[in-house]
Amino acid sequence: MNSVADSHRDGSGFTADPAAGFFDEMFGRGDQVLPHYRKLAEAFAELGAAELEAKRRRLDLAFLRQGVTFNVYGDTRGAERIFPFDLVPRIIPAREWERLENGLTQRITALNLFLHDVYHQQQIVKDGVIPASCILSGKHFRREFANVAVPKDIYIHICGTDLIRDDRGEYLVLEDNARCPSGVSYVLENRRAMKRSFAGMFESVGARSVDHYAQELLKTLQYIAPPGVADPTVVLLTPGVYNSAYFEHAYLARQMGIEIVEGHDLFVREEHVFMRTTKGPQPVHVIYRRIDDDFLDPTVFRPDSLLGVPGLIRAYRAGNVSLANAVGTGIADDKVMYYFVPRMIEYYLDQKPILPNVPTYLASEEADLPYILEHLPELVVKAANESGGYGMLMGPKASKAEIAEFRRRIEADPRNYIAQPVIPLSRHPTHLDGRFVGRHVDLRPFILCREKTVIVPGGLTRVALRAGSLVVNSSQGGGSKDTWVLYGNE
Amino acid sequence: MLSRVAHSLYWMARYIERAENVARILDVNLQLFLEFANRDDDDRHDRWLPIVRATGDLEVFRAHHPRATAASVAEFMVFQQENPNSIVASVCQARENARMVRDQITMETWEELNHLYLFVLSPQARQIWLDSPPDYFNQIKTSSLLLGGLSAATHLRNEGWWFNLAGRFIERADKTSRILDVHGQALPATGLPARLSQADALAWVSVLRSCSAWDAFKSLYGADVHPRHVAEMLMLNENFPRSIRFCVERLDEALRQISGVSDRPFSNEAEKLCGRLAAELRFTSIEEVFNAGLHGQLDQIQLHLNQIGEALFQTYIFHAFETGPETRRVQQEEQQQQQLP
Amino acid sequence: MRLEIRHRTHYAYAAPVRESFNELHLQPASNGRQQIESFFLKILPSARLRHYHDFYANCVHHFELADPHSALTIESQLRVTTRPATDALPWDARPAALDRLRETWRVSQCHDFIQASRYVDTAPETWRLAVDAVEDETDLWQRALRLMAFVHRHLVYESRSTQVHTHTREVLAQRRGVCQDFAHVMLSLCRCLRIPARYVSGYLATEAASATHAWLEVYIPDAGWQALDPTHNRPADETYVTLAVGRDYADVAPVRGTYKGTTERLMTVEVQVELRD
Incomplete structure (x- = not known):
């Protein structure tokens, strides 16, 4: 039964490396291919190295030609890169996925209850579960939005929650992206590419479809249409063509068949939002906004900003237009709030969390701070409100100077930092330079919330392409894989 | 359709068409100038300048190049990004506009345009250019024609399509008039020209070639080239797809499709101006054109096309693009909290 | 009135x-x-x-x-x-010793008013001024009164010396300003010492009234919010009408x-x- 691993000792086949001490998605902690990977491993074994290399080149070229690209912040204008794509899909058996689905549904339900509470009664604060200071000091807590009723009481309509697996193969939640999570277009494009390149394999293994994401997203957006609007006009609001996720914005708008608009395409009259069209103003009812709260409306958030749609918040308050996600969801993906999510689940749902957090220390807690400062070389330190791998210290890889710099930053502003032990992320065989090598991966499923919670099977598997690296972000040399959720368990 | 989107589709088409026409102009003139290899520098300078003028960037050119030579003009019109109408700049602009409306164009169109964009920026493009300029120009022309064909074959005939078409034909009409003007300026200010020298005849053939019109011309007028026939073909011919009249009539049709108004002579300024220009081209003879002066007439046409473009912008786009000091967003003045003494 | x-x-x-x-x-x-x-x-x-x-x-x-x-x-x-406020503290009251400050930090409505805000910072130099101004005073209310007296003494009232968007830093650098600046500076000093303090926008009933006025309120355990006017170095009385309260001018x-x-x-x-x- 070891045939697959054995048959390619020349380096072109999959090999287990249990001595490395990581959980391997394909081999677990042993040296046998796990049952749900067996068909895939066999199919890959039949492909020669040359054929694989050829498929890979074709795919890269196709991505570049289609402009499936992202922009890198801080890079010069217009610099686009393709998000490197790996040929070996990640496979999740049905049983495992069901548990993830339940865990994520539980989590998003609690987060939405929390947001409603925190912008209204703040019962969770009054009951002493979360200290008021943790909420009030959150950079993304929107005082302007206290007591505003949002449609159907849903705040987070679209959430991207990052999951990792530790060295025992245990799934842990790493963070929730509750503002404008991106990456779903790669899920859809990766699948399209895999279907084209590995049609036969795709059929024999049998993965659940992801193609209905756009329809589900549109339904989610239509669900929050203002009362009395039977056939709502939904638009996607983008910061523009230089945004790193612009490709995704255009892609999703096209898939949903809705307009993609920029701030200056919209204007407000008598508390209603309109878009400027060649036929004159057309009313807009739901805005899937892919821009931050700060840039929505200069009359409310950033009087110094000339971006945004003046009066938009006024129309929103009046209930004439709906926003997804709602304003102020950033407090839910604050890394300090992350610490409290398991408590939220217990508080609001009276349930035990299905998916645990990574153990976390708050620098603002008097008990935790000395521990963090003493153990910096072993910990991962994260700024509370940054994402994309920015503002982060990887203790074991950091230089003395970097550690000293973070020590200074943490001491200056403890509220802004959390620390976690380094989790040895699971690895996945990845095709690099003609060989299959183990590289660390995470998983970002995309969660849609309306009258029910919908999670398209799988999500974005990101892979750190550099040997030994634990950072999977696209801006830091990460790539992605297709993610296959099986109908069964093998 | 969003005004901004219409604007981008229109300009995407214009820039593609522009890149193609610049390639056409340069291609035939480079070949033509091989014939004049024995002339002196001043003469060559004088012959190249009108070509620069045809793309309307004489001042930018002078800022970058002291003399007009084959090399400097080609560099300027092919690669120079500072020249907003160079081939490379046009392709970049077209692609930038396409990027802003990716959800509105078909995958095929996008892929081809992206391909063209990657090509013009690649080192390989330079190499092809050095080895054989005609091969380079062919790539550009083929790509542009392919894009035209692709959108004709895949684009829904919706408003976006008609904006695309309007952009393409307004640009083509303008460029044809400029190509015709390159050698028209050597003619007497008014009246029909006398017989041509052999060099001048070659120049007029190059004009036809620029517009892919040489074969069609021979079938209509025979191989004997006279400026009168060349001008008639490129200005007034009803059926030749690069003639000014043909382009203006297509533009007129596109404008009417956009407004959806067909039961009145016109429903906005752009339609009025375009209908008037189309009628003029239809009810004019080439003798009248020459009697009034070819160059002046072409100037007028370019002016009208500009006005049509401006009117189109005002009618459909403007409110999305309010700029200038009066439309800046400013903060209301606030009063400091104080007790005056 | x-x-x-x-x-x-x-x-x-x-x-x-x-x-x-x-x-x-x-x-x-x-x-x-x-x-x-x-x-x-x-x-x-x-x-x-x-x-x-x-x-x-x-x-x-x-x-x-x-x-x-x-x-x-x-x-x-x-x-x-x-x-007149029935709960106003007398000038010489000593209602709360320094060690009671800690409990105010746990009052959630105080949280925002001990932090820096748009026009108010808690820079070390400001902290130094505050520490020097309160000297060895150990009562919170008396500390607030000392800070008010200090601001009144330290700054010169001068119309048009600042703008509506002038930051405390600039006011302290030039030592002149108007009511708004007096209030902002005192907020800075209070917050440096972690005494909750909030900005008040309102009207003052004087014959010369021609614009809105600004002062502030400090939070004292048991006594609640107490209004102080550093421009006039006095507690706000019934000649003051409160329009709005916030972290600083930007909120109100x-x-x-x-x-x-x-x-x-x-x-x-x-x-x-x-x-x-």
Whole structure:
């Protein structure tokens, strides 16, 4: 039964490396291919190295030609890169996925209850579960939005929650992206590419479809249409063509068949939002906004900003237009709030969390701070409100100077930092330079919330392409894989 | 359709068409100038300048190049990004506009345009250019024609399509008039020209070639080239797809499709101006054109096309693009909290 | 005191402006020290007014004027009866020792008022000033009074020496300013010492009243929010009418907004406070 691993000792086949001490998605902690990977491993074994290399080149070229690209912040204008794509899909058996689905549904339900509470009664604060200071000091807590009723009481309509697996193969939640999570277009494009390149394999293994994401997203957006609007006009609001996720914005708008608009395409009259069209103003009812709260409306958030749609918040308050996600969801993906999510689940749902957090220390807690400062070389330190791998210290890889710099930053502003032990992320065989090598991966499923919670099977598997690296972000040399959720368990 | 989107589709088409026409102009003139290899520098300078003028960037050119030579003009019109109408700049602009409306164009169109964009920026493009300029120009022309064909074959005939078409034909009409003007300026200010020298005849053939019109011309007028026939073909011919009249009539049709108004002579300024220009081209003879002066007439046409473009912008786009000091967003003045003494 | 207050803000623009969106903090709330009898708000050109309550429970009116207009008038008329605060601490009270500061930090409504905010920072140099000003005083209320006296002494009141958006840093550097700056500086000093302090926008019933006034409130355990006016070095009494409270001026600007059009404009503000009867 070891045939697959054995048959390619020349380096072109999959090999287990249990001595490395990581959980391997394909081999677990042993040296046998796990049952749900067996068909895939066999199919890959039949492909020669040359054929694989050829498929890979074709795919890269196709991505570049289609402009499936992202922009890198801080890079010069217009610099686009393709998000490197790996040929070996990640496979999740049905049983495992069901548990993830339940865990994520539980989590998003609690987060939405929390947001409603925190912008209204703040019962969770009054009951002493979360200290008021943790909420009030959150950079993304929107005082302007206290007591505003949002449609159907849903705040987070679209959430991207990052999951990792530790060295025992245990799934842990790493963070929730509750503002404008991106990456779903790669899920859809990766699948399209895999279907084209590995049609036969795709059929024999049998993965659940992801193609209905756009329809589900549109339904989610239509669900929050203002009362009395039977056939709502939904638009996607983008910061523009230089945004790193612009490709995704255009892609999703096209898939949903809705307009993609920029701030200056919209204007407000008598508390209603309109878009400027060649036929004159057309009313807009739901805005899937892919821009931050700060840039929505200069009359409310950033009087110094000339971006945004003046009066938009006024129309929103009046209930004439709906926003997804709602304003102020950033407090839910604050890394300090992350610490409290398991408590939220217990508080609001009276349930035990299905998916645990990574153990976390708050620098603002008097008990935790000395521990963090003493153990910096072993910990991962994260700024509370940054994402994309920015503002982060990887203790074991950091230089003395970097550690000293973070020590200074943490001491200056403890509220802004959390620390976690380094989790040895699971690895996945990845095709690099003609060989299959183990590289660390995470998983970002995309969660849609309306009258029910919908999670398209799988999500974005990101892979750190550099040997030994634990950072999977696209801006830091990460790539992605297709993610296959099986109908069964093998 | 969003005004901004219409604007981008229109300009995407214009820039593609522009890149193609610049390639056409340069291609035939480079070949033509091989014939004049024995002339002196001043003469060559004088012959190249009108070509620069045809793309309307004489001042930018002078800022970058002291003399007009084959090399400097080609560099300027092919690669120079500072020249907003160079081939490379046009392709970049077209692609930038396409990027802003990716959800509105078909995958095929996008892929081809992206391909063209990657090509013009690649080192390989330079190499092809050095080895054989005609091969380079062919790539550009083929790509542009392919894009035209692709959108004709895949684009829904919706408003976006008609904006695309309007952009393409307004640009083509303008460029044809400029190509015709390159050698028209050597003619007497008014009246029909006398017989041509052999060099001048070659120049007029190059004009036809620029517009892919040489074969069609021979079938209509025979191989004997006279400026009168060349001008008639490129200005007034009803059926030749690069003639000014043909382009203006297509533009007129596109404008009417956009407004959806067909039961009145016109429903906005752009339609009025375009209908008037189309009628003029239809009810004019080439003798009248020459009697009034070819160059002046072409100037007028370019002016009208500009006005049509401006009117189109005002009618459909403007409110999305309010700029200038009066439309800046400013903060209301606030009063400091104080007790005056 | 029974007061009648008229507050009129007028903008004259050099050329018509449009798409004007504005938010107003002009309607006071009734509390133990002031009873609002009537309040009218008028906008010219007329616009539909809406309102909501912000995070600090102030009433915020907002309106839009889409069409071109060359002038804008915002006028409020207010009748209010004020009373001396029954819970005001006497000048020489010593209600709360220093060690009780800690408990105020746990009061969630105090949290925002011990942090830096847009115009108020807690830089080390400011902290130094605060520490020196309170010397060895150990009572919180007495500390606040010392800080107020210090601000009053340290700054020179001078009209037009600062702007509406002047930061505390600049005020401290030049040591001159107006009421708003006096309030901001004292907020900085209080917050450096972690005494909760919030900005108050309002009216002062004096004959010379011609604009809005600004002062602040400090939070003292058991006694609650106590109003102090560093411009006049005195507690706020029944001649003060509170319009709104916030972290600093940015939270409570009486009129704030944006529009499209010229930057050439003239703003005139008139405030009349009259005693009734």
